[in-house]
Amino acid sequence: MKVRKSIGETTFNVFNILFMLFMIVITLYPFVYVFMASISDSMRLLSHTGVLLKPLGFTMNAYTMVFRNPNILTGFHNTLFIVTVGTVSNLFVTCLGAYVLSRKGVPWTRPIMLIIVFTMFFSGGLIPTYLLVNNWLGLGNSLAALIIPGLVSTWNLIILRTSFQSIPESLIESARIDGAQDFTILFRIVVPLSMPVIAVMILFYSVGHWNSWFGAMIYLRDHSLFPLQLVLREILIQNSAQFLASDASSGDLEAIGESVKYATIIIATLPILLVYPFLQKYFVKGVMIGSIKG
Template identity: 65%
Template sequence: MTIKRSLSEHLFDAANVIIMLILVVLTLYPFYYVLMASVSDANLLVGHEGLLLWPKNLSMAAYDLVMKNPNILTGYRNTIAVVTLGTTLNIFMTSLGAYVLSRKGLYWMKPLSVMIVLTMFFSGGLIPTYLLVNNTLHLGDSLFALILPGLISTWNLIVMRTSFEALPEALMESARIDGAGEWRILFKVVMPLSLPVISVMILFYGVSHWNAWFSAVIYLRDRELFPLQVILREILIQNSTDSMMTGAGSGDRESIGESIKYATIIVATLPILVVYPFLQKYFVKGVMVGAVKE
């Protein structure tokens, strides 16, 4: 049976579509502008005003200069190492904590949960954290200073715990009857059935590590250990593009410097944009499973 829709309903849908399209354009255009500017001729780009819908005399010179910068390649290496190792440890530790908290009959469940939730609202502060990491744990000038202090996110722990609680208890009981211990139940039963929420956790932790720069500025002094975002910050905020403009005339340095900034933004952002589509199909399901308790 076809339901006849009124004129007001059609107008409402049309207005929604128009508003959504406008929001999409406003959201995507800044990134599109940076992309077009990064592949434009530097001298022509400086004199351009208004919207930029296509490249100004297509040129890859800025990318050539960026990829020849050893700091960019070193930053990529360090960032990939932190993202890979950090996300792996994050998922492992968060899964352990979530599994323990999801078990019924756990002693001191409420006091333990309260203590964990309190960490979302109260912390020791920047100076005690710095003293702990740098002086007590002696992690200064080490990539582990970027990984270990934030090993478990309280919010992610709660989301994953709620997801584990939604699994039928009969599955765990069946595994115990077959002789499985808690470790095997976690890694052979619980985690394979929780792939959507684990995929979301990988995305959350991975993006957090990829975008992190503040901890690196505080704890790292050796430039060989700087992650990509610190190099990006130096280029965008401190205008440290001189090392990439060897041979450029004094009149061209400003224009080339702007192109280098745009190209660096694309180089630093592109990997996340490539990875996201592979995890996007799990995103909504994983968040809802972990956030809504049936």
């Protein structure tokens, strides 16, 4: 039997749909604008004002110029290295810490967790952290300075620890009876059973590394080590067309700089947009599993 909706329910549904459509439009339009601007003619784009829903004279010159520039390609390579090595390192160390803190019988787990949680609210400060990384650890002007200091996220560690605690202790005890050691239990039993949460951790860590630029700005001095986001920052803030198009005539530099900025934004954003749909299905499930103790 079909149940008729009340006027209030119908009104709410209509309002909800209209509101969501409005949010989609205002969220999607900046991406549309940037993409259309990146494939538009530079001179026409410079003189254009208002809404942009189609390219102003289709051209791929901006992308050609971006990929020809060694700074962009080097930044892309550095970012891929940071994301790959950083995410693998983050995940490995976080899994080790979460496993130890989730096992029964391990001494001092409560005081250790209190110390870990304390770091979520209080830190040593920017200057002491810089001195520690740059001077005392000797990681200044190296890509390791962007990976090692943030090797473990406290929030991710807590989520993963809670997920590991939901795995039945009897399963782990059975593995121990069969002669399995802790590393075997972790990587052959615990981690495979926690793949939704692991997928969320991969997403959190990789997006964090991909978007990060502040650490690179502080610790890196060699331009050959700059990640893509720091190169993009220089383009957006300094608006240095010469930085990207030294072979262009001076009259076209400003116009070319605008097109190249938009093309660079697309190149910097597109990889994460392509990766997210493959992990999105794990996102809600993984966070819920990691936030509720079974």
